[in-house]
Amino acid sequence: MADQKASTSIEAVESGLAAQGYIASRQIATAVYLSQHIEKPILVEGPAGVGKTELAKAIAAWRGMKMIRLQCYEGLDEAKALYEWKYAKQLLYTQILKDKLGEVLGGAQTLHAALDQLHDFGDVFFSKEFVEPRPLLQALEQPGGCVLLIDEIDKSDAEFESLLLEILSDFQVTIPELGTVSAITPPTVILTSNSERDLGDALKRRCLHLHIGFPEQRLEERIVESRVPGISQTLRRQMVGFIHETRSLDLKKLPSVSETIDWARVLVLLQATELDTEIVKDTLNVLLKYESDIEAAAPQVTTFIAKAARSNVFG
Amino acid sequence: MRENLHRFFRAARGAGVHVSPAESIDAMRAVKQVGFSDRAILRDALLLTLAKSQDEKLALGDCFDLFFSQPEPRQDQPEASSDDASQDLDQSPSSDAASEAGEGQRPQELGALAQMLLSQDRNAIAAAIASASGAASLSDIRYSTQRGIFSSRILDAMGLQRLRDDLDQLTSTNPSLAERLRAALDALREAVRDTVSQGLALYAREEAESLRNEILRNAPLARIERRQVAEMRALIRQIARRLRERSSKPRKRQRRGHLDVRRTLRRNAAWGGVPFLTAWKRKHRDRPKIVALCDVSGSVAQVSDFFLLLIHSLHEVVDDVRSFAFSSHLIEVSEILENNSPEEAMAEIMSKVGFGSSDYGSSLVDFEKDFMSTLTPQTTVIVLGDARSNNLDPRADILRRISERSKRLVWLNPEGRLAWGFGDSEMPRYATFCSVVRQCATAQQLERAVSDIVATYQ
Numbered sequence: 001m002a003d004q005k006a007s008t009s010i011e012a013v014e015s016g017l018a019a020q021g022y023i024a025s026r027q028i029a030t031a032v033y034l035s036q037h038i039e040k041p042i043l044v045e046g047p048a049g050v051g052k053t054e055l056a057k058a059i060a061a062w063r064g065m066k067m068i069r070l071q072c073y074e075g076l077d078e079a080k081a082l083y084e085w086k087y088a089k090q091l092l093y094t095q096i097l098k099d100k101l102g103e104v105l106g107g108a109q110t111l112h113a114a115l116d117q118l119h120d121f122g123d124v125f126f127s128k129e130f131v132e133p134r135p136l137l138q139a140l141e142q143p144g145g146c147v148l149l150i151d152e153i154d155k156s157d158a159e160f161e162s163l164l165l166e167i168l169s170d171f172q173v174t175i176p177e178l179g180t181v182s183a184i185t186p187p188t189v190i191l192t193s194n195s196e197r198d199l200g201d202a203l204k205r206r207c208l209h210l211h212i213g214f215p216e217q218r219l220e221e222r223i224v225e226s227r228v229p230g231i232s233q234t235l236r237r238q239m240v241g242f243i244h245e246t247r248s249l250d251l252k253k254l255p256s257v258s259e260t261i262d263w264a265r266v267l268v269l270l271q272a273t274e275l276d277t278e279i280v281k282d283t284l285n286v287l288l289k290y291e292s293d294i295e296a297a298a299p300q301v302t303t304f305i306a307k308a309a310r311s312n313v314f315g
Numbered sequence: 316m317r318e319n320l321h322r323f324f325r326a327a328r329g330a331g332v333h334v335s336p337a338e339s340i341d342a343m344r345a346v347k348q349v350g351f352s353d354r355a356i357l358r359d360a361l362l363l364t365l366a367k368s369q370d371e372k373l374a375l376g377d378c379f380d381l382f383f384s385q386p387e388p389r390q391d392q393p394e395a396s397s398d399d400a401s402q403d404l405d406q407s408p409s410s411d412a413a414s415e416a417g418e419g420q421r422p423q424e425l426g427a428l429a430q431m432l433l434s435q436d437r438n439a440i441a442a443a444i445a446s447a448s449g450a451a452s453l454s455d456i457r458y459s460t461q462r463g464i465f466s467s468r469i470l471d472a473m474g475l476q477r478l479r480d481d482l483d484q485l486t487s488t489n490p491s492l493a494e495r496l497r498a499a500l501d502a503l504r505e506a507v508r509d510t511v512s513q514g515l516a517l518y519a520r521e522e523a524e525s526l527r528n529e530i531l532r533n534a535p536l537a538r539i540e541r542r543q544v545a546e547m548r549a550l551i552r553q554i555a556r557r558l559r560e561r562s563s564k565p566r567k568r569q570r571r572g573h574l575d576v577r578r579t580l581r582r583n584a585a586w587g588g589v590p591f592l593t594a595w596k597r598k599h600r601d602r603p604k605i606v607a608l609c610d611v612s613g614s615v616a617q618v619s620d621f622f623l624l625l626i627h628s629l630h631e632v633v634d635d636v637r638s639f640a641f642s643s644h645l646i647e648v649s650e651i652l653e654n655n656s657p658e659e660a661m662a663e664i665m666s667k668v669g670f671g672s673s674d675y676g677s678s679l680v681d682f683e684k685d686f687m688s689t690l691t692p693q694t695t696v697i698v699l700g701d702a703r704s705n706n707l708d709p710r711a712d713i714l715r716r717i718s719e720r721s722k723r724l725v726w727l728n729p730e731g732r733l734a735w736g737f738g739d740s741e742m743p744r745y746a747t748f749c750s751v752v753r754q755c756a757t758a759q760q761l762e763r764a765v766s767d768i769v770a771t772y773q
Contacts, residue, residue, distance in 0.1 A: 010349070010356060030349070030359040038344045045369070087591040204367040205337060208345075211369050 022058030031210040041189035043207035049256030052192040060147035070135040072156035126177040145185035154193040228264040241308030329520040330378040426477035432499035447472035453514040555628035610700030612642035612673040641678035642671035676710040690720040702742040709741040718748040727755035
């Protein structure tokens, strides 16, 4: 199925994602297209809230595949990301099989023979039955392929990065007791990062590097249009224009696309038809997440509305 | 086109983007998928596969625009009049031969280049220049002094010799045509020169930059020229980034090897104390705490400047830095350095304590009086100065107390070892209380010194 749905052109990717409500820029579409055709993971960087995680969801929805998400955090290790032995089950089984064990070993004449028999037996307990697959292993075992989202990789430790290398380049993992597990269908891998820490070169080398910044005005209008259908065109233009003005300020956290969408929803909910100073000041806390930012932006509100309105007339 | 891509990779390296062979293979595969027809998509594809950070993307984008603003050597010519030009291209690098072949086909007395110039066919000329620069391997250009030789090589490859003969002949037979040709030749020379300059900008940046950096790294910091200060700052920032990358990672690695019995038992309580999960003792690592005392009198000031810049750009690695500047007395400058740009900060520090004659004794007294409590057993104290105290009391006893209170005391001296102890230098007396004394006159020595200091905390 994955093969059928593999996009035939960059335009197809664009429209496919758009059908899932994700309006992708040309660059994003190119990245998705390339990652499918040269089978490489995409490393997505960019400020918070520009739709990095959303991209993975949209790809999964569009191609009708399962999405497996691995949220990274400091201290994440292979037991939580890759696989773990079911210790309790192993213990339980040994207890239950204790009598059987006596039988098996009873036939052995010498210590040596007993040891040989025990060897065969030991492998039973380190078999697939006793492996608890975690997200990374799950992703490789999906028969129809899947979208593997490794979220906020920059939050994990440097060692974890090295663990990922084998999966990212060859789509396989090596479990010492079992051998190498290769992907049935190579998953589409998306890694996201907020650039909190510089990632290793080895990891970057294995990925397509996609930077998603704040979208252009037109694109953002289309995003709002697709996400908040109830909003009128004038209001949409005005609010997107306003946000673009806000981004030129020196703020602690600039409003990103997710804030734009939230704000659009709020404005629709308040049944606003047009931006005015009053309503903007009341809802500024949806847009800006720090008190100091709100204070910095508040005096500019009137100017920004005027500017946004003007660009509306000409644009 | 493969050839072109390879040249582009070289140009990209010149622009400071690290393109490994594996990456170039990926880029090739990507380009194969998207094709060459749409330049914007080609640009995106190359940016996606080659660039690994936002800075690199910008650099590579510029490089792409510059590179593909050149006409491609193997472009098809739309005009029929340029048959021989495109033939010329097919047979490059030996375009001399081609021009002769062109002459053979057309029973005219002029060479191919002369015809091309006279017909004013810009596309053909541009294509011919591009193919000739390929023949002259313009991508090997490294230094600006090579411009002349590459220009003449390209002109030769285009058949300048033949053109000269034509000119000589025409001057006697058809002076007005000769005049036109001469003007066209001048224009051609200019175009070639531009091409070479562009080639220099594309391909030579990497080498030139690494050469310049190499020189800069080994230049004495105290004596670098004003115009190099900005470059030096950039270099110091680069060093800081490298140190940061090197030392911020391994600190998190816990040392395994000793079993933590208590934690192991607790963790395995669920399985009746059968130890399935083991817990290992961790080795606690301190983040570096640094107290820097910098002499800012005359000759040492510049070195202190760069040193402070380096230390303060190590935020992620170094937890806690307190900086002090002194010449005749000592003040704390941590806040000045953190709140201002390096230039402003240094100017402010200099106006407060700079340029006096240095008095190590009274500066140490100032430090002991107000700031002795900042020293903890985890602190590394770095003193940067030439230890020339103008024959005043050096107060080495205070330095001894500093050394006793702190983890390490490092003295960085911009002067060479030979000068220590001569004249009013108190270095030998101070040295007895220092854990390490080292010379620190160039960026390279500065990097080693700071890297060693950070490494002791790993």
